[in-house]
Amino acid sequence: MIEVPTKEDLRQIALSLVHAQQTIAEILHAELDGSMRDLDLIQRALDSGVIDAEAEYTIQALGIAFGKVFVNADADYDWWMIEDEYGRDPAIRYLQSSLTFHPQDILIKRIEQGESVDVTELYEGLRSQLQEIIEGGVDGI
Secondary structure, eight states: OEEOOOHHHHHHHHHHHHHHHHHHHHHHSOOOOSSTHHHHHHHHHHHTSOSOTTOHHHHHHHHHHHHHHHHHHOTTEEEEEEEETTEEEEEEEETTSSOEEOHHHHTHHHHHTTOOOOHHHHHHHHHHHHHHHHHHOOTTO
């Protein structure tokens, strides 16, 4: 079920963004600002070797920061919540469609599988893949 975020949902997203910011500040002495520049900062933090692959909350928080870049770059995407049998998680949704992705999982899934992560390539690939789906027709819009 796709739902509008509650105040508590927005608070949790904000806490994740604060944690991502603190992580970037500690490792790189830099600040996230929601721009495309953040993709490089996320990459550098992941490549630093400081973040352990088991640091799930930190990696998920960096995924939320990745999502913020996505939302800031395109007004057709926004934060929503998806509730299913696994829980309630933030998602990025295209307009009023069923086209969504979970930014908090986008990095952690790849890291857990031992894949190397190229954050900018991941971003551009996701944007391209979503655009192809949109051009092919998305339900709900």
